[in-house]
Amino acid sequence: MSGTLYIVATPIGNFGDITERALTVLRNVAIVAVEDTRHSRILFQQFAIDTPMLAYHDFNEDQQVERLLARVDSGEDIALISDAGTPLVSDPGYHLVRQAHKQGLKVVPIPGPSAVIAALCCAGLASDRFTFEGFLPARSASRLATLQALQSESRTMIFYEAPHRIMECLIDLQKCFGDEREITMARELTKTFETILFGTILQLLERVKSDANQQKGEIVLVLAGCQAKRQEVDESSIHTLKILLNELPLKQACALAAQITGQKKNILYAMALELKQQPV
Ligand code: SAM
DSSP states (O other), rough: OOOOOEOOOHHHHEEEEEEEEHHHHHHHHHHEEEEEEHHHHHHHHTTTOOOOOOOOTTTHHHHHHHHHHHHHHHTTTTTEEEEETTSSSSSHHHHHHHHHHHOOEEEEEEEEOOOHHHHHHTTTTSSEEEEEEEEEOOOOHHHHHHEEETTTTOEEEEEOOOOGGHHHHHHHHHHHHHHSSSSEEEEEEEEETOOEEEEEHHHHHHHHOOOOGGSSOOEEEOOOOOOOOOGGSHHHHHHHHHHHHHHHHHHHHHHHHHHOOOOHHHHHHHHHHHHHHHHO
């Protein structure tokens, strides 16, 4: 009989968040595949786990998938963990799980912490529908292109961001979504300096700019989706907005359209961003 591949979530900062099932599995499997053995040793020491570890990361994935699954096939139980949180969420493991299914092997999740869900549940933004965008591209041109493609996304959007890029990222978010779009920055979740900042993009930008501490640590950004719905803006207002957009910069066109039509400026602004996305 073949064994099981367990995908085990571990804490994103606070060791108190480990689950009982995670501990049982990590103590009882034959081997634990980890991203970085030095990093996971701290977790293992904390919980007196003495199961052997094996490094599994982006650079040795191909060889390790074969090696690990051969062991599962021969009857051993194996666990995969990442440095923090849930494996496969912006972390390695995809090829391992996919190949396990292709070989007909059993895969069992041991759910637990993940920064994406921790941030969403404390963001104060719509959580009924959301999209996880992972890390944005590091280069500004690609980042802007990615964000522009999301301008009319109506679901809440969640991004992971590195602290040294947070200012550039917020500036690009402002360029693509305007000053008024709501956003939450969840930083150092479950840790001593946990900070959850809720406001508009402009407010967050000013806060982060003026406080260097906000540019440190691990960060999740939760961005409100586009609120403009075609039915909220009548056709004649859209027509007016389109004409003005052809002649004037976006902000000016929206301000003038608001005066002419009586529609709210922020609704017209979101509508204008949506219109700019559509082919002419
Ligand atoms: N697998 C992890 C998960 O389930 O959340 C994510 C791993 S990804 C390589 C690391 C990124 O997740 C960080 O750069 C940050 O954006 C986010 N993150 C992880 N832990 C966090 C925490 N305690 N607070 C805020 N963000 C965190």
